[in-house]
Amino acid sequence: MEKYSINGVSLLKNEKAIFPMMGEFHFSRCPEPEWEEEIRKMRACGMDIIATYVLWIHHEEEEGVFDFTGQRNLHYFLELCEKWQMHVWLRIGPWAHGEARNGGFPDWLLKKGYKLRSDDPDYLALVERFWKKIYKEVEGTHCILGIQVENEYGHVGGLRGVAGEQHMRTLTKLAKTIGFEAPYWTATGWGGAVLGDLTPVMGGYCDAPWDASLKQLPPNKNYLFSTVRNDGNIGSDYAPGMELSFDKDAYPYLTAELGGGVQVTHHRRPRVAAEDIGAMSVCKLGSGCNLLGYYMYHGGTNPKGKLSSLQESTAVGSFCDVPELSYDFQAPIREYGQISETAKELKLLSMFAHDYGETFCNMQPQFAGDDCESTSVHTGDFQDAEDLSAFRMITRRSGDHGYLFVNNYQRGYEMAEHKDVMLRVQTADGEISFPKQDIKNGAYFFYPFNFLLSDDVTLRWINQTPLCNINRKLWFFYGNEKMQYEADEKLSGQVLISMDRIWAKYAWRMKKYPNILFFSALPILETENGIEVICRSDRAQKNCWIIMDATVEDAKTWIDNGWKKPDIIPDFLHVEGDASTICVLSHDLTAADNQTVASFTHTDVNNCIIRKEKNVFHRAEKTDFSEAEACAIDDTGKDYQEYVIRISYDKAYDAAKENIFLQIDFQADQAELYLNGVKIADQYYIGDVWEVSLKRFDFPTELILRLYPLEEDDKIYLETQPDYVNGRCCSLKDIRCVYEYKEKL
Missing domain, CATH: 2.60.120 (Jelly Rolls)
Structure with a gap:
């Protein structure tokens, strides 16, 4: 059995650091027949964990009448997650928020007159009854990696201080007494929320659609490299952001609510781009984050209620109105399962985390900035998001090994362009200097230094961002600069392969085929028997390519199934090293494309x-x-x-x-x-x-x-x-x- 644990830096699996990717997907906000395919999509896009609320009002809208059938069938959802080797982070409430009516509380509960979200024994008796029903659904499944108790407790409602801490302990003890088990127990920590001895998870959104403002918000601090883990904008409709109730340095930096998009409200309607989420995520990586958890990762649709609609609204005392049905959230995977550009953007980071997470987790951000510098730029104050001329950079390192992060992106604002910038890193062996480059508005990336390829070969530097590797022989990078690097020894059996950012977003990694990297403009999913590509009549249908380690993979099976060996390596790749180590095959989708476009066009x-x-x-x-x-x-x-x-x-x-x-x-x-x-x-x-x-x-x-x-x-x-x-x-x-x-x- 796998052994999961935690230390002050990261999550651990078998005593080794891991960097999982987590995405929120609410099973009760998606029709049951679609679940399996949507789980496969999240897996294909690099998610390791599905976080999901069990919204009380979805399951006991009428007092004493429980519904865990159809799209509310938690047990079946967990079985499907287990089938596709997806862990689950179960958010059992009892209060959830989640843009649900009454924060997920049924109407009848509000009418009881009990002191809700407290140690009131009458309230706790009803929580126990509901949680026992959830536990019955959970019994017999083995995919639950974490359990979150309550939500934003002490920030958005609930008690603070000693009483708040005690209530969180009461809930945790109750859940464990009922029988819930998981390696990790967490509580949301932003906005001054209390923990009750649980591990805090943090959040950050590129905008605040719940905010009362009807103007463009000031530059968002989530685009800074910062020691500040708290996003003061979260829940600002309920209470302004407050200082953390715990010592953040005592816990690893884990996130559960990085906005994969945002849910629009009636009064505030931001429009989110993939770069908004990508740049924010890179800033979190540079700032020490060791779990990227997105809310939402998969959009949804509110189920129909028996007695009322089930969305958050001002009619029931909320500060915001949201659509009655749509919970699209502009998420990486949209309401009806469309894989967006945001999903492809975040897939770049998931591939990096899976291949380099163990060493990366043990690297610490150097906020003092003394170990890195740049030429010809105004360094400014990193803590001032409104300084749009500041050059935002940081290293995250362990000894002389690490990554130099740069972010010149600020959602909704134009950052100053920096010309002829030479990035420098100080190491024990002297200064590392990257080639000069222009850093334009909107650029964000991270470069490795003293990057180990083998026991004998180290990249002193490379002006590309790591994507993944195959068998520590084929090393994939991406960037908009021409690949340049310096190695301490000549490449020996290693091949460096670089591409631009667009082609990197076309890369897909299948757990079933660890020795292969797929390239396709269209999404590729694993099936029980192989793989499939999702084609659309409004998307360019290009060839699918695969690159594999020629020394361990027999290409004949793929060729027998319609894949072809091109005469030359495709021009979207720049290869350094022995190209004979690479086997490249392509699959022609042109015929399917012509058929589709001919059949489905307005003209x-x-x-x-x-x-x-x-x-x-x-x-x-x-x-x-x-x-x-x-x-x-x-x-x-x-x-x-x-x-x-x-x-x-x-x-x-x-x-x-x-x-x-x-x-x-x-x-x-x-x-x-x-x-x-x-x-x-x-x-x-x-x-x-x-x-x-x-x-x-x-x-x-x-x-x-x-x-x-x-x-x-x-x-x-x-x-x-x-x-x-x-x-x-x-x-x-x-x-x-x-x-x-x-x-x-």
């Missing part, structure tokens, strides 16, 4: 799925799209414009292999989709095209779309402004379809 009237010429969508009333007058009034008195969407399909689709995404380009306050009179999807406008899976709803042929108007003077912060007509917008710009299918390789 091809005969074959397209949705035919605008045949009234794919039309206004319920004969008024122009841009007209300001309402065409209908809902039961709350809000006016809206309504459209009928009719969809014709050119064949019957296999839901196991195929999907069709309806893309709705709208400008309005919010949009809602209805099927047979029931609302099935909703979205606030943020400037993106809204994408909805038609497979999830059994490929319907008619939907109703409602758009609610947005007024120019509404008290809403929008990063992307729509086109207003006479101070209002409520328009449908376009509707189109995207076909998705899986091709086995």
Whole structure:
């Protein structure tokens, strides 16, 4: 059996440091038939742990009536995680927040009059009853690596000081008495939250959509290399960020809530880019983080309630309104399973963590900055996020081995460009100098120094970021500079392979094939029998490439299955060393691409799925799209414009292999989709095209779309402004379809 433990620096497995990647995915916010594929996607994108809430209101909305069936079936979800070798970090509450109604508490519980989130025996008796039901679901599974007790306790509600600490101990003792077991027990630590002897996990978001401000927020401190682990913006709608209640130096720096995106609120709607999350993550690595945990990593959809909707809202005392159904979160994997650019961005870090995590965990950040310097730049004050001319850098090292981190990215602001910069690191053997380079606005990276390739060969420096390695023979790097390096000995059996950042994001690593690195612009997933690629009609279909260690892998099996050996190494790779060590194969997806595009394009009237010429969508009333007058009034008195969407399909689709995404380009306050009179999807406008899976709803042929108007003077912060007509917008710009299918390789 594997032995897990913890020290003051990192998590340990069999007494060796490990650097896992963790992503939040709420099973009860995703239909049960989709779980297995979504777990496979998270695995393919480099996640090792799935964190998930068990939201009380999802399971006991009516007092004494428990529901662990369908998409609330925790036991089955854990079985699937176990099947795909994914650990689980179970967040059992009892209070969760998570943009759920009452923070996850059922309405009936609030009406009891008990002192909630305290040692009130009547409250604890109900917690015990609920937790015993959870434990019954957990029994017999073996994938739970960690358990989180409560959430933001002492910061967002709850008691502080001695009483707060005691309540956390009471809950932990109760959970263990019931029978819960896990190597790690944690509590959220930001904002002055109390721990009750548990291990703290931290967070950090690129924006604060719960904040009351209707303006662009000041430069975010999460883009600094800093000793400060607390993000004062988290939960700022409930209470301002407070000092930590514990000595951070006594615990490893672990995160559970780095924003993989953000959930938009009605009054504040940031639009997140992959670089926002990537740069923030690199800053956390440079600052000493040894567990990257993302909230959310996979978006979701709130389930339907029996008595009410289940989202957070001002109607039930929250400070924010969020969509009733959508919990997309702009996450790396979106609400309907779309793998985004953010997922590819974070995959760069997961591959690094898996191959270099053991040594990296034992490297410490050098905040004094005395061991590294740069030329021709203003170093500034690293603790001042508003200093956009400061050059932000740090080393993380153990002795003379380590990494030099640079971040010149600040979300929403332009950083100064630094020309002809020479980065220097001080070591016992003298100064290490990297080649001069221009560091542009938006750049972020980390370079290794005294990087061990073997017992005999060390890279004194290389101006590339490490990605991964195969058998410590093939060493993969990426960067936008031409690869240069200095080694203390001539390469002997080692091959250095570099590529630009775009191609690095096309790299995929499968646990089933540890001696192979796959390259594909399209996502590649493991199956029970092999691999498959997810193709979409709106994505460029390029060849898939694989690179393997030629000395240990027999390429014949791959060639027999349709892979080909090219005449030369592909030009996206720069190779240093003995190229005969590399075996490169490609798989041609061109034929599939041509078939897909020919069948699903708007210009091809005969074959397209949705035919605008045949009234794919039309206004319920004969008024122009841009007209300001309402065409209908809902039961709350809000006016809206309504459209009928009719969809014709050119064949019957296999839901196991195929999907069709309806893309709705709208400008309005919010949009809602209805099927047979029931609302099935909703979205606030943020400037993106809204994408909805038609497979999830059994490929319907008619939907109703409602758009609610947005007024120019509404008290809403929008990063992307729509086109207003006479101070209002409520328009449908376009509707189109995207076909998705899986091709086995």
